[in-house]
Amino acid sequence: MMSETTMTILGTSGAGKTCYLLSMYHKMCIGMNGFTITTDDDTDVDLRHRYDQMKDRSLGNRRFPAGTDGRSQYEFTLECGYKPIMSFSWDDYPGGYLDVKGTGDMDSYKQIEQSILNSSCLFICIDGTLLQGDDIDEKISAIRDDCSIYINPFFSKYRKEHGALPPTAFVITKWDICAPDNSSDDLIKIISEAFSPFFEAGKTGKTMAAIIPVSIDLYSNSTEPGKRMRPYDIELPIFMGIFFALQNKINNDKQNKTSLQNQISNERSTFRSFLFGDSDSVKQMNTDVRAIQNKLNINQQNLKKIFSQLEANVPLFFINGKQGKFSDIFEKRDAND
Template sequence: MKQNIKITMLGTTGAGKTCYILGLYSTMQLGLEGFSLSCQDMDDDLRLTEQWEQLVFAEEGEDRWPSATGNEPHNYAFDFSYGLKPMMGFEWLDYRGGAMSDLSTESDVNTLRTHLVESSCVFLCISGELLKQKLTESQLNIIARRAGVTRMISYLAELAKAKQPTNENPYPVVITITKYDQCFQRNKDEILEDIKNIFRIFFQPNSGWLTMICPVSLGKELAENKNTGQIEPKNMHLPLVFAIYFGYSNELRQQENRAKRKKDDLEILRGGNFLERWMNTEQIKSLENSLNNNQEQIEELKKRMRFLRQQLTNANLYLSGTEMQLDV
């Protein structure tokens, strides 16, 4: 049982989108607590591996960092596995940060918009460089604009129209604080409050957004010197685990709805008189087998979700602004 989802990360030029996918892939290539990540296209694997090795093993200096993404977006297809057994596939769009603020006539802007509306989860990228100190109300507005939040909201309004999130059927968003090494010395609760104030739209009652705030970093030493600091990725996998969890959550909801419809149909067929039941014997048997198959898939999905949830026990999660824990 393997589903496929799409994930989009929104962020401006220099916010760390490309470095995030490099850090995520390198962290999970060899496996992390049994979970691993592999490219479905071997050329993509080579492309990402070469960029990562340049970052880690190249001569110290600016050349270690990947160049900005070109005008043509690139779509990566990955398999997320446990014990090398694929659990879910996902597509990831790498695009130039400037596309987010360009006119809709640009081809890569339309590619981004289409990928976003089809996505099962969205990551919003804000650099820790912007969060080095506690922000006043006026500074919040300035930082929000520098991070491209106003433009993100325009894209998210289009997404909300398509998905129509509710508290009963929420839409998952991860606010990834990239380059967390730049602000980790601050009190974490203060940073969380700043993030909530910058992204107020997600923390309103009954808004239907299920939001995870997750700091990620390529290494603490980069705060001192990004061109010589040691690369040691932290928390890179957590946003992906969250996205995969909710990919399963959507599938679970669909399977439970199918099972309910089949139970209702069975109840009607079994409720007939003896002759009607006899005439519907084959249909009843087929429905019973199909329902059993549904139940097996439901139990497998719950098992996988419980497994993933263990990685998210310390995550900062909010449903329409109210802090919560995952419960499946």
């Protein structure tokens, strides 16, 4: 089955992409404010099994997944109140694929590029290990050397070929080990300097970026075997991705509705229609308009719920390089309805 949208996560080897996927799936299976995700049975068994291993503290460092050695694609459906909202696909691949000059693997690189092209939102995974300590300049250099250097050229090229960049979440992983060393202002300074193209006033269209610190386990130091893992904000990047995807879907549906309505009024303005009433095709189009309107109503409600999560929990959000709020784009949208 083709998913309705794609989420692409970019990050170098060891940044935490696979752990994020396992933790996010676990958390969203249990559910978060009425939102859950589902997948096919085989994937479910596989992801659960790998999560169970990861939570088994008695295994020491062996509990973590081995470095990813090839690309795998996962298909998920986000549901609210157990009703599907939207399907999305998720790629997990070795971070080394981003370093095309190092690996020389052009095919894998092209696949990632294609995946970005299909994405309504990007996640850039930043290794929290690089944010330890209190020397800000050192952190900026570390992130530039280990992360931006692979990601920024990729995006300059991307932007040249495809125009604007999709909305992007800078996902800071391993927040459990670097939270005390970084205030919100530090994070803004570090990320905006290391990834300046995302924070410049949009010369090439609108840029939207968020900084979202996450952790798979706030008790990562614990060796107590039965201690449950405690994830932190692991669901927020997914909510952001769905928010933008759902917005696109709603906009498409609105366009479809308007064009059907135009067709209906064109047909109705004919003499034939005046004499004999609505044709079968007009009746069908009217039914279709009602179906689209029902879908729109449901999706608007879902969008509103996701919006509230983001508005309350993602304060580090930037529109064309300036700090803003999700309500700056959401309420404007509503006003245009």
